[in-house]
Amino acid sequence: MIDLDTSALVKRYVPENNSQAFDLYFVERTPAQVSRLVLLELRCAMARKRRNGEISGQDEQGIMEKVRLDIQDGVLVVEPMADAYFVEAMRLIEDYPQFALRTLDASHLAAASALGVDELATADAVMRDVAQVLGMQVTYFGS
Numbered sequence: 001m002i003d004l005d006t007s008a009l010v011k012r013y014v015p016e017n018n019s020q021a022f023d024l025y026f027v028e029r030t031p032a033q034v035s036r037l038v039l040l041e042l043r044c045a046m047a048r049k050r051r052n053g054e055i056s057g058q059d060e061q062g063i064m065e066k067v068r069l070d071i072q073d074g075v076l077v078v079e080p081m082a083d084a085y086f087v088e089a090m091r092l093i094e095d096y097p098q099f100a101l102r103t104l105d106a107s108h109l110a111a112a113s114a115l116g117v118d119e120l121a122t123a124d125a126v127m128r129d130v131a132q133v134l135g136m137q138v139t140y141f142g143s
Contacts, residue, residue, distance in 0.1 A: 007123035
């Protein structure tokens with residue numbers, strides 16, 4: 001199963017650079033796995049886009065409804081975040097100081113690694129680089 005990072009998943013709901021490429025990728029590989037953490041990040045990203053005037057409040061509500069339907073329809077499979085993932089995230093930050101690995105990205109990579117994902121989709125270059133060092137297959141949707 002593929003695992004989706006928030007930076008890639010946003011492209012499903014909001015037109016961005018590489019959204020069309022992500023849509024094709026997504027349709028061919030569903031169902032896809034996301035952590036509960038990704039849902040929190042996605043919610044935050046939509047609120048930020050609304051505050052920045054990139055989407056309207058109505059758009060924001062519609063997007064979150066589409067996310068809910070994707071979960072309900074089994075297109076997105078939500079995995080819980082175990083405490084062990086956070087311990088592993090701390091280890092990743094310590095073991096790879098050459099990367100500017102952020103808290104949530106480290107947590108996401110720890111979860112993906114523990115769940116044994118086949119492939120990670122991301123639009124975040126640091127996450128891509130660390131995932132590759134960890135031996136994950138990565139599909140990159142960055143600019």
